[in-house]
Amino acid sequence: MSVDLIGTSRSFKHVLAAISMVAPVDSAVLLLGETGTGKEVIARAIHDASPRHHQRFVAVNCAAIPTGLLESELFGHERGAFTGAVTQTVGRFQSADRGTLFLDEIGDLPLELQPKLLRALQEQQIERLGSGGRPLPIDVRVIAATNQDLSEMVQRRAFRADLYYRLNVFPILVPPLRERTEDIPSLVIHFVRQFAQRQGKVIEEIPEALIDALKRYPWPGNIRELQNVIERAVIAAVNGELQAHGIDGPGERSAEPIRTLAQVEREHILATLDHTGWVIGGWKGAAAMLGLSRTTLIARMQRLGVSRERVQKGSQRADGQRHGGKPNHERRSPTGSSLPGASLVPTVRPL
Numbered sequence: 310m311s312v313d314l315i316g317t318s319r320s321f322k323h324v325l326a327a328i329s330m331v332a333p334v335d336s337a338v339l340l341l342g343e344t345g346t347g348k349e350v351i352a353r354a355i356h357d358a359s360p361r362h363h364q365r366f367v368a369v370n371c372a373a374i375p376t377g378l379l380e381s382e383l384f385g386h387e388r389g390a391f392t393g394a395v396t397q398t399v400g401r402f403q404s405a406d407r408g409t410l411f412l413d414e415i416g417d418l419p420l421e422l423q424p425k426l427l428r429a430l431q432e433q434q435i436e437r438l439g440s441g442g443r444p445l446p447i448d449v450r451v452i453a454a455t456n457q458d459l460s461e462m463v464q465r466r467a468f469r470a471d472l473y474y475r476l477n478v479f480p481i482l483v484p485p486l487r488e489r490t491e492d493i494p495s496l497v498i499h500f501v502r503q504f505a506q507r508q509g510k511v512i513e514e515i516p517e518a519l520i521d522a523l524k525r526y527p528w529p530g531n532i533r534e535l536q537n538v539i540e541r542a543v544i545a546a547v548n549g550e551l552q553a554h555g556i557d558g559p560g561e562r563s564a565e566p567i568r569t570l571a572q573v574e575r576e577h578i579l580a581t582l583d584h585t586g587w588v589i590g591g592w593k594g595a596a597a598m599l600g601l602s603r604t605t606l607i608a609r610m611q612r613l614g615v616s617r618e619r620v621q622k623g624s625q626r627a628d629g630q631r632h633g634g635k636p637n638h639e640r641r642s643p644t645g646s647s648l649p650g651a652s653l654v655p656t657v658r659p660l
């Protein structure tokens with residue numbers, strides 16, 4: 310499965326240039342970048358652009374395989390090599406012969422296996438477990454990836470220096486999405502097309518305000534997180550228009566200072582009072598709606614400084630006029646942002 314690499318930002322162009330530079334040669338490549346930045350798709354792109362592209366691209370996630378099984382997974386084993394080894398098994402190195410072996414999450418490779426990997430890379434031969442030291446020649450191009458700081462791991466001896474230098478022949482730094490926000494519009498269009506097609510939907514418009522909100526979000530999960538957000542938005546799309554609800558939230562939330570419980574309680578009481586027209590008691594009053602007795606609510610309003618006069622004074626000061634009795638919670642988004650879905654301006658980006 311090969312993926313189109315989307316991106317024309319300066320930092321991503323460096324990555325694309327590095328891919329074309331290193332693809333034709335057999336050197337080891339080390340992909341360094343945060344989670345979800347596209348390390349695996351870049352590894353595949355290098356393989357696809359290399360003379361090995363007719364052969365296999367074999368991926369091993371070093372973090373996903375239990376330590377005890379990893380050696381046999383990488384190098385294979387002979388029948389009877391250990392209890393339960395009932396047949397001879399070919400390892401991933403051998404499966405990738407003449408092709409590319411992608412060692413993902415290399416920072417999680419156990420220390421005790423590191424010398425064996427180094428030997429396989431240097432000598433281009435492996436030994437199956439239980440083979441009595443009989444070497445098997447292999448011809449494999451290795452691409453490794455990690456989201457950890459390998460050089461720092463080397464310093465604290467959590468990763469072997471010799472293996473690090475062997476893998477770090479041609480490092481490629483894959484930038485986080487927040488450092489290439491210019492690529493967000495084209496990535497969004499790409500994912501919208503992809504998910505609309507999969508879900509059998511027609512999406513005609515992407516609100517410009519949505520793109521702006523997406524550009525402001527820091528994307529800790531990088532492209533994978535953006536992809537998931539767009540998948541959700543396409544599912545929720547109504548009449549061919551992408552819904553921004555729940556998408557513009559994260560970016561705004563990150564800029565929003567955390568509110569104290571007292572602040573949240575005060576705002577909730579205010580919103581309820583607004584809703585009941587400041588009726589406190591009775592079965593339609595705010596106390597009943599909040600599940601409190603009338604006296605408890607009044608005491609809490611006093612403690613939190615909630616009074617009708619204050620609200621009127623406050624709103625006159627803030628915008629010069631009353632809000633016409635509209636409930637408070639309709640005047641601001643749940644995150645307190647100025648960008649609720651409903652306020653999206655009608656400028657659109659055609660697909």
Ligand SMILES: Nc1ncnc2c1ncn2[C@@H]1O[C@H](COP(=O)(O)OP(=O)(O)OP(=O)(O)O)[C@@H](O)[C@H]1O
Nearest residue numbers: 312313314315343344345346347348349350532533
């Ligand atoms: N430049 C890109 N263009 C289009 N899609 C991309 C691009 N980069 C990444 N993706 C998509 O983003 C998702 C995450 O990419 P990938 O799995 O390669 O990230 P990763 O860096 O290996 O993440 P992790 O460290 O969590 O393993 C994938 O679905 C991939 O198809």
Ligand SMILES: [Mg+2]
Nearest residue numbers: 348349413454
């Ligand atoms: Mg990965």
